[in-house]
Amino acid sequence: MSELTQELKAKIITQLNLEDINVDNLEDDTPLFGDGLGLDSIDALELIVMLDKSYGIKLSDPKEGRKVFETIQTMADFIEANRK
Amino acid sequence: MTKPIYIHGHGCISIQPTFETNYFFETVHTYAQNPIPVLDPDYKARIPPLQLRRMNKSMKMAISASKLALEEAGNVDIDAVITGTGQGCLRDSERFVETILADEAELLNPTPFIQSTHNMAAAAIALALGCKGYNMTYVNNANSFESALLDGMLYLQEHPSKTILLGGVDELGSRSPEFWNIAGYLKHGNSIIPSPMNVDSGPGEISAEGAAFFVASHQEGKQAYGKIIAVETRHKTEDAAAFINQFLQRNGLDIEAIDAVLMGNNGDVRYDGIYETVCRTLFQGIPQVGFKQVLGEYDTVVAAALMLALHMLKRQQIPKLLHMNGPQHHGLQRILLYTQRRGKNHSLILVER
Numbered sequence: 511m512s513e514l515t516q517e518l519k520a521k522i523i524t525q526l527n528l529e530d531i532n533v534d535n536l537e538d539d540t541p542l543f544g545d546g547l548g549l550d551s552i553d554a555l556e557l558i559v560m561l562d563k564s565y566g567i568k569l570s571d572p573k574e575g576r577k578v579f580e581t582i583q584t585m586a587d588f589i590e591a592n593r594k
Numbered sequence: 595m596t597k598p599i600y601i602h603g604h605g606c607i608s609i610q611p612t613f614e615t616n617y618f619f620e621t622v623h624t625y626a627q628n629p630i631p632v633l634d635p636d637y638k639a640r641i642p643p644l645q646l647r648r649m650n651k652s653m654k655m656a657i658s659a660s661k662l663a664l665e666e667a668g669n670v671d672i673d674a675v676i677t678g679t680g681q682g683c684l685r686d687s688e689r690f691v692e693t694i695l696a697d698e699a700e701l702l703n704p705t706p707f708i709q710s711t712h713n714m715a716a717a718a719i720a721l722a723l724g725c726k727g728y729n730m731t732y733v734n735n736a737n738s739f740e741s742a743l744l745d746g747m748l749y750l751q752e753h754p755s756k757t758i759l760l761g762g763v764d765e766l767g768s769r770s771p772e773f774w775n776i777a778g779y780l781k782h783g784n785s786i787i788p789s790p791m792n793v794d795s796g797p798g799e800i801s802a803e804g805a806a807f808f809v810a811s812h813q814e815g816k817q818a819y820g821k822i823i824a825v826e827t828r829h830k831t832e833d834a835a836a837f838i839n840q841f842l843q844r845n846g847l848d849i850e851a852i853d854a855v856l857m858g859n860n861g862d863v864r865y866d867g868i869y870e871t872v873c874r875t876l877f878q879g880i881p882q883v884g885f886k887q888v889l890g891e892y893d894t895v896v897a898a899a900l901m902l903a904l905h906m907l908k909r910q911q912i913p914k915l916l917h918m919n920g921p922q923h924h925g926l927q928r929i930l931l932y933t934q935r936r937g938k939n940h941s942l943i944l945v946e947r
Contacts, residue, residue, distance in 0.1 A: 526647070526648075527647040527648065528647060529643070529646075529647055530643060548644060552648070552704050552705060552708070555703075555704040556703060556704060556705065559701050559702070559703050559704070562701055563697075563701055
């Protein structure tokens with residue numbers, strides 16, 4: 511699982527161009543939206559595309575996304591449970 | 595005829611350090627490559643990091659140049675944003691198209707899709723400044739900035755008490771230079787900046803990128819750099835000298851009334867002959883000043899040339915490096931900019947002190 515969280519952090523930093531953040535200072539339980547990383551709705555779309563392209567997981571229910579994209583850890587748990 | 599507009603501040607990002615205060619081409623960066631990316635200012639100094647991370651090059655350059663112009667003009671409120679761009683946000687357009695091809699239009703990242711439109715820079719400026727007024731982008735190849743300038747003059751004619759921000763921006767793409775190369779636009783070898791003028795350096799241009807923005811109004815103001823009297827474009831002409839003569843006549847001037855002429859020679863032997871003919875027939879006794887030999891070529895480079903002309907008027911000086919012929923000036927009151935690209939998109943801008 512740790513390998514997956516590390517991989518996810520690297521992908522998110524690259525995909526969302528988070529210049530001042532690196533894998534080491536991004537915690538598994540940091541909230542991705544709101545007071546944590548401060549991501550916005552366009553970032554959410556980028557994450558949906560990333561899930562599909564990198565892990566073959568289609569996220570069609572927006573309500574589901576709210577829980578999945580809470581933290582790196584919740585994303586990793588979701589990927590582990592659903593990846594093809 | 596439109597009324598003159600006064601320029602109260604400018605910001606310019608180019609392959610030279612034009613974003614530095616009082617830069618006047620006394621020294622220039624040298625290059626031996628083609629294409630040439632801009633010298634980046636500290637974008638973080640003027641754009642919040644959370645906004646900056648998603649911006650493409652055009653947006654960063656346009657917002658930074660706009661804020662530089664506004665700082666110089668005393669951070670006045672802006673009523674309209676008018677931009678010109680020949681190519682728009684090329685890199686995001688390339689990314690968007692490449693993703694369509696790679697994923698067969700199944701999965702498209704939203705950011706390059708949103709930011710692939712040509713009016714993104716003007717929109718980003720408006721968002722950054724909180725300007726909800728008139729917002730327009732002109733895409734007319736090498737006459738894009740001139741079109742924005744003309745619209746700015748017309749806008750101020752209708753709204754004489756308003757202040758506007760106008761400018762031009764063009765970025766280099768990642769893949770586009772390969773296509774330009776195939777089309778024969780780029781210079782091979784002899785790609786040196788500053789380019790030697792009046793020397794046969796073969797066909798092709800040295801491609802570059804940049805942004806230049808201006809704060810303009812009908813109010814004279816104490817700190818104004820100068821005023822723009824007239825602008826005119828012509829897509830094609832067989833007789834550039836006649837085009838220039840007619841323009842001067844329409845503005846009640848003759849050649850002797852021009853104190854210096856800025857010419858868009860870019861070292862492409864296929865088209866520089868147009869400038870040579872114009873110089874020989876009209877401007878032999880007038881100081882001729884180049885700008886593309888240090889700024890490279892892109893569709894809106896004339897916006898950077900306008901900045902140069904305004905500095906020349908204010909300083910009453912011609913940068914030695916850019917002076918292309920013998921005659922010296924006897925006071926700079928009126929400067930004419932003439933440029934064309936690949937034999938098309940001829941334009942004239944008349945600037946006064």
